[in-house]
Amino acid sequence: GAGVSQSPRYKVAKRGQDVALRCDPISGHVSLFWYQQALGQGPEFLTYFQNEAQLDKSGLPSDRFFAERPEGSVSTLKIQRTQQEDSAVYLCASSLDFQGQNSPLHFGNGTRLTVT
Amino acid sequence: QKEVEQDPGPLSVPEGAIVSLNCTYSNSAFQYFMWYRQYSRKGPELLMYTYSSGNKEDGRFTAQVDKSSKYISLFIRDSQPSDSATYLCAMSFPGGSYIPTFGRGTSLIVHP
Numbered sequence: 001g002a003g004v005s006q007s008p009r010y011k012v013a014k015r016g017q018d019v020a021l022r023c024d025p026i027s028g029h030v031s032l033f034w035y036q037q038a039l040g041q042g043p044e045f046l047t048y049f050q051n052e053a054q055l056d057k058s059g060l061p062s063d064r065f066f067a068e069r070p071e072g073s074v075s076t077l078k079i080q081r082t083q084q085e086d087s088a089v090y091l092c093a094s095s096l097d098f099q100g101q102n103s104p105l106h107f108g109n110g111t112r113l114t115v116t
Numbered sequence: 117q118k119e120v121e122q123d124p125g126p127l128s129v130p131e132g133a134i135v136s137l138n139c140t141y142s143n144s145a146f147q148y149f150m151w152y153r154q155y156s157r158k159g160p161e162l163l164m165y166t167y168s169s170g171n172k173e174d175g176r177f178t179a180q181v182d183k184s185s186k187y188i189s190l191f192i193r194d195s196q197p198s199d200s201a202t203y204l205c206a207m208s209f210p211g212g213s214y215i216p217t218f219g220r221g222t223s224l225i226v227h228p
Contacts, residue, residue: 004159033215040124042204042218043160056215091159104150105216107159 004108013082021077021111025094035091082115122219135192139205146207151190154202195226
């Protein structure tokens, strides 16, 4: 595709449910990032992949959050036992170069998660 | 205190005005500086990317970096209603795997 694609665009979950958010990066992009954006705030880093390797997961807020990119392309962010504070927009971004050096991040339009 | 500080606004200006958007930061290790524009319900898109101190110009946009003051700016000349969006500054450094740290964004409204 022409850009980063995220699905679903909107997700409503009852508290305690598990959710899975999908990201299709731009073809050939090595690096993939997940960010969380709360209302009125800037994106906060969650985790980073270089191909299939998860090199940094320091931003994941709890062990309920899990991300994978098994074949180095599509990535899934999973949130178990969702809580109301998980409500946010989850942004995925990809970049061409190693570790994003001198290579801009291309963002998808995000998945808006609402936990009721 | 957050690593990157940005006034959330909103900043409201008339069409044609020069807009100045700013960020301050506390981590002197930051070496790469970016400005992203984010329209409502869309993902951020990169506007400007700079490495060194000084100015970088691209069309109506000028990015300015002052590392000694830990202060960056984005200037928009001849602002248009289509420039109405949230502007996010971001910065990164090699030791952090170049992972950008974002400010909270400034909401800009350009009225006709």
